[in-house]
Amino acid sequence: MHKCGKKYHVKNCNSVWLGRKYENAFRNDPNRNVNGFRQDVVEAIKGLKQGFLYGCGPIIGVDGCHLKGPHGGVMLTVIGINPNNNSYPIYYAVVGGETKDLWEWFLTLLKNDLNIQNDHEWTFMSDKQKGLIPAFETVFPNSENRFCVRHLFGNMKTAGFRKIAYKRALWKVAGQVQLQSLILR
Missing domain, CATH: 3.30.420.10 (Ribonuclease H-like superfamily/Ribonuclease H)
Incomplete structure (x- = not known):
């Protein structure tokens, strides 16, 4: 079960971040090559996959x-x-x-x-x-x-249904899980 707290700011993965993250691995093992780095990336991706399967x-x-x-x-x-x-x-x-x-x-x-x-x-x-x-x-x-409801409304606008009332009605319908609970006004 997911127990981590919310994280509101995530830095982009860029060359500076990668350098900092893997610098010690390369310094500690002067014979390290691209295959070792590739294996680190594969392990990180495996973690993403497992996180999705068990947490989402x-x-x-x-x-x-x-x-x-x-x-x-x-x-x-x-x-x-x-x-x-x-x-x-x-x-x-x-x-x-x-x-x-x-x-x-x-x-x-x-x-x-x-x-x-x-x-x-x-x-x-x-x-x-x-x-x-x-x-x-x-x-x-x-x-x-x-x-996606946002894309559906974009299609509606293209077809001429541009008024905010149409948008509100669409979102009201999209938010309902049972037909019986839907009452359009």
């Missing part, structure tokens, strides 16, 4: 973010929600674009690495990324798929 619920957010800059591409991300109701990073990959094949590859890696066998126990939340829905149907055919 079976709800996973999936998103793609277009990268700007000299290299471009799309960062595919998977996050969970920890007991503090904060985002918990699980996986990411940078790919050339959003296609069904790349989403299938990414989700298959996730499924295999987390050893997800009963996909009906999992819920995935996303927007309607290119190729993502068909990839879910292939890799996680029995899982629940839900859409």
Whole structure:
């Protein structure tokens, strides 16, 4: 069970932070090579995976973010929600674009690495990324798929439903867990 306190400020992982974190390991072992450093990173990632499996619920957010800059591409991300109701990073990959094949590859890696066998126990939340829905149907055919309410409202605005009353009604509906408790005014 998760027993850590909330952490409100997390520094970015950058070269200065990495240097400080692993400096002693390299100083204490002058023969240390890249493979030793790689093993440290693998162990850290294993900790993230175990933290997700034992501390987060079976709800996973999936998103793609277009990268700007000299290299471009799309960062595919998977996050969970920890007991503090904060985002918990699980996986990411940078790919050339959003296609069904790349989403299938990414989700298959996730499924295999987390050893997800009963996909009906999992819920995935996303927007309607290119190729993502068909990839879910292939890799996680029995899982629940839900859409982010913020993205749904963006789609509503595009369709002409821009008034704040529509937004409030959508959020009211999204916050209900039972149809009987929903009363629109």
